[in-house]
Amino acid sequence: MRIKAGDIHLNCETYGDGNPWLVMCHGLGAGLRSMRAAAEKLSGSYRVLIWDNRGIGDSDPAPPGGDYSIRTHARDLANLMEALGIERALLHGVSWGGVLGLRFVLDYPEKVRAFLCDSSSAEVNERAAQNWVKRGEIYLKEGPAGIRNAPGGLNEGAGSGAVAPAAAPASAATGGGPQADPQAYYETCKAVASLYEHPMAPELPNIKVPMTVIVGENDQTAGVGGSVKISRAVPGCKLVIVPNTGHGVYSQNFEVFRKELDELAARAK
Numbered sequence: 660m661r662i663k664a665g666d667i668h669l670n671c672e673t674y675g676d677g678n679p680w681l682v683m684c685h686g687l688g689a690g691l692r693s694m695r696a697a698a699e700k701l702s703g704s705y706r707v708l709i710w711d712n713r714g715i716g717d718s719d720p721a722p723p724g725g726d727y728s729i730r731t732h733a734r735d736l737a738n739l740m741e742a743l744g745i746e747r748a749l750l751h752g753v754s755w756g757g758v759l760g761l762r763f764v765l766d767y768p769e770k771v772r773a774f775l776c777d778s779s780s781a782e783v784n785e786r787a788a789q790n791w792v793k794r795g796e797i798y799l800k801e802g803p804a805g806i807r808n809a810p811g812g813l814n815e816g817a818g819s820g821a822v823a824p825a826a827a828p829a830s831a832a833t834g835g836g837p838q839a840d841p842q843a844y845y846e847t848c849k850a851v852a853s854l855y856e857h858p859m860a861p862e863l864p865n866i867k868v869p870m871t872v873i874v875g876e877n878d879q880t881a882g883v884g885g886s887v888k889i890s891r892a893v894p895g896c897k898l899v900i901v902p903n904t905g906h907g908v909y910s911q912n913f914e915v916f917r918k919e920l921d922e923l924a925a926r927a928k
Contacts, residue, residue: 664738670717671710675702680748684756688839690716714843727846733763753777773869773927780885782858795848863892869926871897875904
């Protein structure tokens with residue numbers, strides 16, 4: 660369903676009728692389709708909201724003069740929750756969705772019961788920032804097919820906080836649905852690149868909500884380093900490095916993800 664959220668309409672789906680609310684944020688370009696399987700499995704215990712970022716899937720792109728900054732994406736989520744009458748929720752964000760989630764927790768802490776940050780980071784190094792921009796430029800010119808030829812090294816310097824392009828391969832993430840608006844994808848890639856000059860890392864000690872950071876030990880896309888840095892900076896944050904697991908723990912090792920989500924929910928107020 661499409662919901663008016665601020666100046667645009669955002670596409671979203673809800674699953675289950677339990678309590679509390681759980682809001683899940685997808686990887687860059689992946690769309691809500693990449694979260695459906697997990698949402699269905701969780702619907703017996705939670706009321707789950709999944710949504711398409713602006714310019715992704717069936718959500719509107721930014722209006723003329725609008726932007727795709729990390730802060731704007733966080734505001735979109737705040738507007739969507741308000742439109743749906745969701746006062747507070749558990750929050751999960753994977754990869755780019757983890758970046759968005761960190762910004763949301765910092766800007767709207769009153770709306771968050773607890774946050775599970777999955778395979779993400781609060782900063783990128785210079786090489787990763789350059790490759791993010793290149794990746795966006797290729798998508799802008801060639802569309803999804805061109806991403807196969809995007810420059811490598813998006814996880815170069817992962818110990819310095821590289822962040823992944825998506826939580827699932829493009830073919831799996833889109834599920835045959837609408838592709839990302841090329842301009843939206845490009846601009847959001849630039850938003851991730853902005854974490855080089857404007858990292859969120861210095862703000863992380865301000866996070867007060869219960870938080871768990873989870874990452875696969877074999878994550879070759881984002882690496883483990885960015886997750887470790889987040890966990891060290893956020894007071895009381897739990898770090899879980901999952902053996903024999905790659906990028907996007909919610910999809911790569913659902914049982915461990917579910918265990919940590921339930922444990923975090925129990926700690927939430």
